Amino acid sequence: MKNKSLEIIKLLRERGERITPARRKIVEIFFDAKKPLTAAELALNLKKARVKSDKTTVYRQIEDLVIHGILEEVRFEDRVKRYELSLGWHHHHLVCVSCGKVADVELAEDLGKQKNIIFKKYKFQVLRHSLEFFGQCRSCSKK
Amino acid sequence: MKNKSLEIIKLLRERGERITPARRKIVEIFFDAKKPLTAAELALNLKKARVKSDKTTVYRQIEDLVIHGILEEVRFEDRVKRYELSLGWHHHHLVCVSCGKVADVELAEDLGKQKNIIFKKYKFQVLRHSLEFFGQCRSCSKK
DNA sequence: TTACAGATGCAACTGAGTTGCATCTAGGTT
């Protein structure tokens, strides 16, 4: 995913951001990640890649990338924030409670209708929502 | 709501739990609460009611009440756990991002259909889900 | 009234995230 991550790096540079080794690697790591990462997981990946960086830097990089719309925050049932590359379309997650694997889902029929009902009934204007499904993935439910 | 809370106290006693002043008051507080409470808010309420209790006790009481199915955990966008009386029916929340008010909603058409689609498409067996709506309540959107 | 399991309080700890500040460096300028 190095080619794709280079595009992001280019974008950041065009926006006047400085490209440090940490930032470069962090973008790469998110391109290779198969699931949303916590700050701690990201720090671990950096360490494995022998890019030294303090946790403060990790948190600050995440913050910046969220501001640039490159990362999105994801929240599961624990109290830790996770981040994934912003896909540009609104989706939800299937989180396997056994193995922790995460898959993206786009709902066949989205929640727009529900939001309308909510507005009519409660005069509550929904700005955003969060929806995650917890259960067992195919391979875990076989066991 | 003292009468209703007495029922819970009775239930707990029948199940062999000891009724301490803290536990009694905590159940009362949840009956009076108009929104899910954090451990800190609960501790504050106890203090106001002049029932002295350490935060450890607060956390332990919450844990027990969740085990007994009296409380349910609720998670909003911050990293704090909140709890509310278990209503016995599955519902979601409308959280006002301006004033913090929380209302319960039962979706007209629930997510059962989505769960079926997910199972067919991904062979992912959904055990539970979390869905919260964030936006503006009637009075805040008027301002 | 008493015995004791279960509840409590306190202190010390963990883990996630934040802040202040001195130092370093990416990358534009000379």
Add this chain to the structure above:
DNA sequence: AACCTAGATGCAACTCAGTTGCATCTGTAA
């Protein structure tokens, strides 16, 4: 190539939510 400086980094110390170990206290059954 060397220089300059705003922005990035590292470190230490902190906050905040929640947890753990352990000595002490108490609700309640006998």
